[in-house]
Amino acid sequence: MGVSHMLEHMVFKGTSRRSAREIALSLETLGGSLDAYTSREHTVYQARVLDEHLTEATDVIADLLFRPALRPTDLALERKVILEEISMVDDTPDDLVFEIHNAELWGEHPYGYSILGTRETVSSLGTRELLALHERAYTPPQIVVAASGSIDHDDLIAMLRSTGWDAIAPGDQTAMTSSAPDVVPPHRKHIEREGAQTHVVYGSRAIPHGDERRYALGLVSTLLGGGMSSRLFQRVREDLGLAYAISTFQSLHVDTGVHGVYVATGPDTAADAMGVIEAELTDVATNGLPDAEIESGKQQLRGQITLSMESVSSRMYRAASPELYGEPFRSLDEVLDRVQGITLDEVRAVCAEFFAPEGQTVVSLGPDK
Secondary structure: OOHHHHHHHHHHHEEOOOEHHHHHHHHHOOOOEEEEEEOOOOEEEEEEOOHHHHHHHHHHHHHHHHOEOOOHHHHHHHHHHHHHHHHHHHOOHHHHHHHHHHHHHHOOOHHHOOOOOOHHHHHHOOHHHHHHHHHHHOOHHHOOOOOOOOOOHHHHHHHHHHOOHHHOOOOOOOOOOOOOOOOOOOOEEEEEOOOOOEEEEEEEEOOOOOOOOHHHHHHHHHHHHOOOOOHHHHHHHHHOOOOOEEEEEEEEOOOOEEEEEEEEEOOOOHHHHHHHHHHHHHHHHHHOOOHHHHHHHHHHHHHHHHHHOOOHHHHHHHHHHHHHHOOOOOOHHHHHHHHHOOOHHHHHHHHHHHOOHHHOEEEEEEOOO
């Protein structure tokens, strides 16, 4: 637990060609940026540079991916940094409650692991584990390269070749997979902790990323808690003043997913807020959504998707996603048409299957029950 995130940190500590400082300076001195993050299924390394600096960007990322030094002395220092990162999450209840909810929802499956690891696992990981993961995962068959902006596909391929990407041995070409998680029955858990608020997450297992029902699920999630006009925002915050922050969320993986509701409220109003949330979930699960609301939601979702494509980074992620999940690429027009084509029956089906309150695992974090 935490080894993928630790490896992501360690590649920035130096390679066979660059020191940590030289890596930091490599693109920043050109006005660009270099960054990375680890999610539950992928580790991402990304650079943003002027198009004239594409060679430098591909060379630096190749250095990070294929030639990290992974020295024990660097690991001893970076371990301290990661332990501080864990402490930061522990001090941030709106992050911590999601970590706890994941563990409750997925049980012993890796989806329930903390991406950062725990103090115990981070303290026990060594260079042997990092080298083993690097040898297994950081090979061409496991890597997707995506780019967006002022760039030509053939130019990108030529640049990758010129900076040594095609000289890397393929390594183990077996796809990295894990077994599907066992079902953990819905349940409730409260963690007592001092603070001015109680943080609550309702969530249940949902559908894989490639499931066509994700469009209907996203539509219902948007209408329920996706903005100021949503049902939960209007009822819990605007009508009753029970919370400042309330929203829905969803995260879809290659073989399953999770969706739910998050609220932060005062300890004395937590029970009332939860009662309203459960009433809304019951209404949606039992009655679905009216036609007019669905049509309004389609327009909202189409607008959000279109506006998100104004970001160069969003276009890059959109290019990578079909490859990462083994799905066909859809143009923006195709996606918008699919959203517009969501049927009443599709909405009613996902409402009934995924939104009933008795099907939710509920985690609360705050002063008392």
